[in-house]
Structures are given as structure tokens and as C-alpha cells.
Amino acid sequence: MSAKFGPAGNADAFARTHRSSLDAPAWLAALGLDCYEYQCGKGVHIGEDAARRLGERARQSGVTLSLHAPYFINLANPDPEALARTTGYLLQACRAARWMGADRVVVHSGALMKRTRRQALDVAKTSLLAVIRACDDAGYGDLTLCPETMGKINQLGDMDEVLELCGLDRRLIPCVDFGHLYARSLGRDDGPEAFARVLDKLAATLGEDRAGRFHSHFSRIEFTPNGGEKCHRTFADHGGFGPDPAPLMDLVARRGWSPTFICESAGTQAEDALTMKQLYQNALER
């Protein structure tokens, strides 16, 4: 097993020359990439026919699919009606993932809503357990839900919070967004020592096997000193926007881990995913 690399959604270079996401897997495979995260951030709008065709094309191209659940999902919302809606959205996301043969569904942890982090996290844990039960009842128990680390300081989802969520069920895998960790730490979570601490923490909490298969988002990010994440940048934007992918690729290669890296650069996510893959392969050969 080796690490996989691909983009979140469609890069500008693809969108300029293609009209349908159905063409994305072949385009990505021709570039040398391995995976593709289908974006349902604004809601699950893909129909069964399109999803099944996308899945077929992906399998033909040897491209692994994951799916990003809607951004408006807030597991930390204490309102029971909100939990019913959240569960519905996640079941829709799982149904689309099933149609396309995606095995991972990424979900945001939630918002603090002026509560303490502990209060918000306890609600998110209760909600996530209810969502897992609903997914099991609907026959989606084999899909992997991936709670994501978030980039804004007033969002739930720092590394420890995501790991506590993942402690609820052995099937959960964290989506470690290194751009988000960098933004919420105001630039501190960058470089080999910081990345090694993250990987060590994953291994200590989840065990080496589960940790080694972690899901990941990566992009250079701009942040503000009060809020954290401002916007995603590209690898060409060197002007002080981290984190630097090279030390992370080095560490992952040296540990023999096989995470899935989804690049979320603004517009150049496919090209930058390929840069990450090349860094990783160079590290493997060292």
C-alpha cells in the first residue's frame, strides 16, 4: 500500500477543457493521480445515474473516490430538529457515496455557537453517535465517516477534538486538514517537528494501523490573527502561506504509511496534488 494523491473537486485546468465531472477520473489518471474527492459541500445534488457512471469511470481509471458531505452540517448543534436534518444530509451523502463506490465521507465537526469547546464537543459526540446508528440502520455501516479538523478558531475540530470524536467508533478515520491546523495555530503547525507531533498523536490515539490510513486535506492557507483560516492559496503562492508539504511527504514516506491526500489548492488542486505525489515518491526513493 502506498499513499494516494488527488484533488478536491475540479481544478481550473480541467474545468477549462471539460464540461462534465464524469471525465475527471480519466483526466486525473492521465496526470498520474490516484484519487478524487467529489464535492457535495453545497448539498448532495448528484443523481443516481450520474453517480453510478462516475463510479464506473473511476474504477476503469483506477481512481479511488471519496465524498465531501455538505458544509452546512453542524454536528454540534444542540437542537433536536437540527440533528434530524443533519442525519438526513449525511444519509444522502452516504447514498451518493454508495452509488459512486466512494468508501469515505468527510464531515465537518461543527460550530461552537458561543458555548465552551467542551459543551460543543459533547453535543457533537452525541450527534455523531446518532448519525452512525442511522447509517448502520440504512446499510451504510461499511462506509467510513471522516470528521475533519477545521481552520477557523471558533469552529469545533482541533486535532484533539477530532481524535475524541474518532474515539466513538473504531470505524471512524480522521480527516487531518494540515492547512486548517496551520491556520488555527496561526502558522505554528508547520515543518517537520510539528508534522511529526501530529502523526505521533494519531498513532498513539488510533494505533499505527488505523493511523496509517488517515484521510487528509492539504493546501497552503492564508489566515488572520483573530479568526484563523481566511482562504485557500496555491503552491505557487509562496508569499508566506504555509504549510510546506515537503516535510510531511518525507515523514509519511519514512513511516511507510498510506494516507489519502486530497489537495484543496484554490484552482490548482490537481497540479499541486501531483507535486505532493512527486515529493512523496522522491522521499520513498531516498
Ligand SMILES: [Zn+2]
Ligand atoms: Zn472540509
